[in-house]
Amino acid sequence: MEKTEKIQADMQALGRAARAAARIVAKADTAVKNHALIAMARAIRCHEASLLAANAADVAQARNKGLEPAMIDRLTLTPKGIASMAAGLEQIAALSDPIGAVTDLDYRPSGIQVGRMRVPLGVIAIIYEARPNVTADAAGLCLKAGNAAILRGGSEAIQSNQAIAACVQEGLRSAGLPEHAVQVVETTDRAAVGELITMSEYVDMVVPRGGKGLIERIANEARVPVIKHLDGVxxxxxxxxxxxxxxxxxxxxxxxxxxxxxxxxxxxxxxxxxxxxxxxxxxxxxxxxxxxxxxxxxxxxxxxxxxxxxxxxxxxxxxxxxxxxxxxxxxxxxxxxxxxxxxxxxxxxxxxxxxxxxxxxxxxxxxxxxxxxxxxxADGFEYGLGAEIGISTDKLHARGPVGLEGLTSQKFIVLGDGHIRE
Amino acid sequence: MEKTEKIQADMQALGRAARAAARIVAKADTAVKNHALIAMARAIRCHEASLLAANAADVAQARNKGLEPAMIDRLTLTPKGIASMAAGLEQIAALSDPIGAVTDLDYRPSGIQVGRMRVPLGVIAIIYEARPNVTADAAGLCLKAGNAAILRGGSEAIQSNQAIAACVQEGLRSAGLPEHAVQVVETTDRAAVGELITMSEYVDMVVPRGGKGLIERIANEARVPVIKHLDGVxxxxxxxxxxxxxxxxxxxxxxxxxxxxxxxxxxxxxxxxxxxxxxxxxxxxxxxxxxxxxxxxxxxxxxxxxxxxxxxxxxxxxxxxxxxxxxxxxxxxxxxxxxxxxxxxxxxxxxxxxxxxxxxxxxxxxxxxxxxxxxxxADGFEYGLGAEIGISTDKLHARGPVGLEGLTSQKFIVLGDGHIRE
Missing domain, CATH: 3.40.309.10 (Aldehyde Dehydrogenase; Chain A, domain 2)
Structure with missing residues (x-):
């Protein structure tokens, strides 16, 4: 009981920090976000040795626990994998910034102009298996789309994820952005996920990536909108x-x-x-x-x-x-x-x-x-989305491969000159 | 217990019928849908007398129950109100059909063309207060967007709603569309709503319209995506x-x-x-x-x-x-x-x-x-959406006034000539 309360309190604190950071990231200039992404990539390259060491510790523990070879394969970071994580962040920096884009700005008979402006969603939680490369990927996509991210990877990858998060936060700092814009959940307790997917005041969307069991559980228990991918038949x-x-x-x-x-x-x-x-x-x-x-x-x-x-x-x-x-x-x-x-x-x-x-x-x-x-x-890169956070089999909000646009929303903007409704 | 089971079974049957009708409405031609909308408007005009009689019975019961004057006002149908319901359906017929519209169809380096096609959501449940005009409005918007609708209005308006539904179904029949494309929930038991908002295999989206209490209850209990509007501060x-x-x-x-x-x-x-x-x-x-x-x-x-x-x-x-x-x-x-x-x-x-x-x-x-x-x-008509099913204060899927587009989704389409992934 006490332990659960502690986890709840920790997650609430994480959520509050993410919400505060999201306000700042939402209004960050394109150049600032790109600076952070490129600095993250640089940090990942510079810290290759410590990333490999952290990952080796994870892999050793996983082997002791008798994890399946396929899972160990996904968990393992190689120098090539690290280089491709860094390159992925640079590719995200090169994508055009979706935030602030105004479309369909038309004059209406009343004289006002009405259009739509693309805006961030706010705070996005990503829950995924023990695949460390997702940590860098998800962090980069969420940031470029002007969101704060809370990342909860498989517990077997916890040391790798924290090492990658340190690089990500180094990049954020170097661009003058708040470190809490990307947070990795430190506890491996499953209760943390339960709290994360029900804190609707702090989390705007949950993206579960992993096996069907995980996704079904999250879809059933979430009180926050979920973008999910169940089967591919x-x-x-x-x-x-x-x-x-x-x-x-x-x-x-x-x-x-x-x-x-x-x-x-x-x-x-x-x-x-x-x-x-x-x-x-x-x-x-x-x-x-x-x-x-x-x-x-x-x-x-x-x-x-x-x-x-x-x-x-x-x-x-x-x-x-x-x-x-x-x-x-x-x-x-x-x-x-x-x-x-x-x-x-x-x-x-x-x-x-x-x-x-x-x-x-x-x-x-x-x-x-x-x-x-x-x-x-059927893939975000093949479709020209630049990158994907996942593939949605839902119909609402995002359907199919979900790229930067799926991590955003649109608000209406109205421009007038003292116009009133008659 | 027996009563609850009966309601569950009834709602499941309603859901199955809606799902089957949705498949047919989804592929209906624009002309067929418009024919149905115009025929609904005609039926409403022709049956003015019986609509007024059904409504008078509702109003008399509401007065006996001591309903507030403001609620009785919203419940009451006048000849003018009936004419404007019919005109509303004709306006929806005049809107351009969102379904099947293809956008962003571009060639990719692999040689395939990738674009998006606008598609219906499927089955939409609308839960609203005792405002009979919403019945015609919601039915018309859902149909034009290629969806089946399940309508659950306030119990005080049940006779009015059934009379309007009869006109709507007359219109559907005259266009050769299935009557179950628009169904009005016949029971006024609240358990029916509980079932409706959790039948995720039959209902793709719920739109609650009404007081904050109703909307909060539905948002909390729904297992189906909800487009909602809480406060307007x-x-x-x-x-x-x-x-x-x-x-x-x-x-x-x-x-x-x-x-x-x-x-x-x-x-x-x-x-x-x-x-x-x-x-x-x-x-x-x-x-x-x-x-x-x-x-x-x-x-x-x-x-x-x-x-x-x-x-x-x-x-x-x-x-x-x-x-x-x-x-x-x-x-x-x-x-x-x-x-x-x-x-x-x-x-x-x-x-x-x-x-x-x-x-x-x-x-x-x-x-x-x-x-x-x-x-x-801030209104669907003022924004040029043609009509609105409500205003969403959520960020996912639809934000702000929700018109026809908010009742649809987009799928990816890929055109090739025997292309394979290398």
Whole structure:
């Protein structure tokens, strides 16, 4: 009980400090924010040795605890990883400043001018796994968008995160910005997260990044708006009028370019009229690459080596060399399948037919809808956002890859000359 | 217990029907949606007599229950009110269709084109007081933005709302759209609201409109995103460099054009250097109009008839002929006062000074920030949004007056020609 109260008090203090810092960062000039970002990058490069030492301590503890190799891999910082963290901050400095941009400033019949000005959100909390590079990334994006950040990374990375935070704060200081503009939660107690996501007076948005369990827990318990990304059950639908070469290229890339990412294809839908020509070709490639195929009866009748799919397969985000395959009668059945089993993340059609391309684009309700392109393109860098804090499968505020703009809001501005309402 | 289960089951059925209807409305052509809106308007005009009869029954019951005159006033439908409901729907038909609009479609270095397409949110629940005109308004806006609507008006208006809903559904039918695209909750049991705001699988957004108590309750209990409007503690700051005539005109209008609206000025901030010239003039006008003034000591020293203000006055949304008045030393003190006591709704500066105007516009963190214009302009119609479903004091998704655009989202679209990620 006493311990919980202490954590609550600590988090409240953190929140108050973030709110105060946010007011200052919100009005900081573009040049000042860029100065801070470049100074952070410099500090990270200068302190490479101490970053590696802090990280080595984290990794040693993680190994003792018997963490999975994949998690240790994400936790480990290398000189190359440190250089790319620093370069990432410099890239953020090079992005144009979204804050203060005025759009749609029009005269109204009353004589006033009405427009919108892009403004920071305020204080953003990022909750993530033991991936130290996220610390620098998230800090940089939040700062450029004029926000204060509260960062809570996985407890296994606590020493790495604090070392990176020290570099970040060195950068803030050198630009004359408050150190509390970026704070790393020091306690690894889970109660801190519970407090963080309910302090609506101090936190304006929470971005959880990590496994589905973490995200579901935060979405359920938060009293603060959450930008979240749950599943990536992505589909490629190969239409009757698909160009076979393009279909093979896109489906292969969507599945095998990387298996563990959220924009990887998990289900391949194939029009019955093209299945006989297309399916043997793509399946041969995928089987040779070691992808396990699970299909409906129609698919299994066409290709040997496809295992039977069960109902759960259509819902599955494998994140692995496994693919479910289904033959559909027409585009409507494909769209219905995507609406029923998909996760509204990224879905693509391969077709040369104009009307069906148009229909798919309009009717599929996903954060990214593609024609003749690999689902793997669903990414902030590929979309030209410069960087991304995550991918949102929500519909409100930000949908799809979330870049700087997703960390901002817009206010209305009204310019008059003594105008009054009649 | 049995009753609660019945209500839950009813609401779930309503939700399922809304979700199914939303899929159809989402892909409806602009012409079909406009046909429905115009047919709704026609039905409302044709059924004037039965609308008035249903409303008279509601009003009679409300009188028996001893409802306040102001509430009975809002509940009462007149032939003029019915005509303006119908005209409102026709105006919504005349607005351009936001759905399907593609913006920012650019080629990326990879060769793909990336853009954004505006899409419906899905199912929107509107919870409001006993104001029957909101039923037609909300139905029309949701439909035009391609959404299904679940409407839950105050129980005192239940017969009026059902009569209006019948006209709305007549319009939907005549356009070949599903009747469940607009549903009015039939039970007046409060448990229905509890269910409605937690059915996240069927409801994409909740818009509560009404008193602060209702909105706070919904915001606290909702498991679905809420677009809400809490307080309107609006300020006018009269700067040292204000034009006296403009300052008097704007302050008078902001306070007295209507007392009960959320964009009415509640606190007047005056620069110490102009107070002696400005305050006696504006106070004379306000006192003559019967406005009660509550001020700090400096203001009271300048004008007789100002009562002493207490700390609570600076936080107060009077919604009445009461105004708090404070003298400030400079613009920074004014901005700090607004940040401390305001509600981030609408705040205005009156000044002829370029730099201070620029500073106020950038630094005041409210949904509408104005220069030399009355706060009363903060309104969807005045801003050119065509119509508004409400005013949001939140920062995420929609901020300020919420029109059709606030009832939509954007998805990314990607056009390729067999492009894959390298």
């Amino acid at each position: 992505c589909h490629v639908y190969v239409d009757l009028s698909a160009d076979l070469e393009k279909a093979v290229r896109v489906a292969d890339n969507a599945k095998t370019q990387r298996y563990g990412t959220c924009n990887t294809m998990e289900t391949l839908l194939v029009h019955a009229g093209i299945a006989e020509r297309f399916l043997p070709r793509i399946c041969k490639i995928l089987l040779e690459k070691g992808v396990e195929l699970r299909g409906d009866e129609a698919a299994r009748a066409l290709v040997a080596g496809i295992k039977p799919a069960v109902e759960e397969d259509w819902y599955a985000e494998y994140l692995a060399p496994v693919l479910s395959v289904r033959i559909v009668e027409d585009i409507d059945q494909a769209i219905t399948h995507i609406a029923t089993y998909g996760s509204q993340h990224t879905d693509a059609i391969v077709t040369e037919d104009y009307s069906r391309a148009r229909q798919f684009l309009r009717e599929v309700d996903s954060s990214s809808v593609m024609i003749n392109a690999s689902t793997r393109f | 609006c300020h006018v700051y009269v700067d040292l460099s204000a034009d006296l005539e403009k300052a008097v005109r704007v302050a008078d209008n902001a306070k007295t054009q209507r007392y009960g609206t959320c964009n009415t000025m509640e606190t007047l901030l005056v620069h110490a250097g102009i107070a002696e010239r400005f305050l006696p003039r504006i106070c004379k006008i306000l006192l003559e109009k019967g406005v009660e003034l509550r001020g700090d000591e400096a203001a009271r020293a300048l004008v007789a008839g100002i009562k002493p203000a207490v700390e609570e006055d600076w936080y107060a949304e009077y919604l009445a002929p009461v105004l708090s008045v404070r003298i400030v030393e400079d613009i920074d003190q004014a901005i700090t006062h607004i940040a401390t006591y305001g509600s981030q709704h609408t705040d205005a500066i009156v000044t002829e000074d370029y730099s201070r105007a620029r500073q106020f516009l950038r630094e005041v963190d409210s949904s509408s920030v104005m220069i030399n214009a009355s706060t009363r302009f």
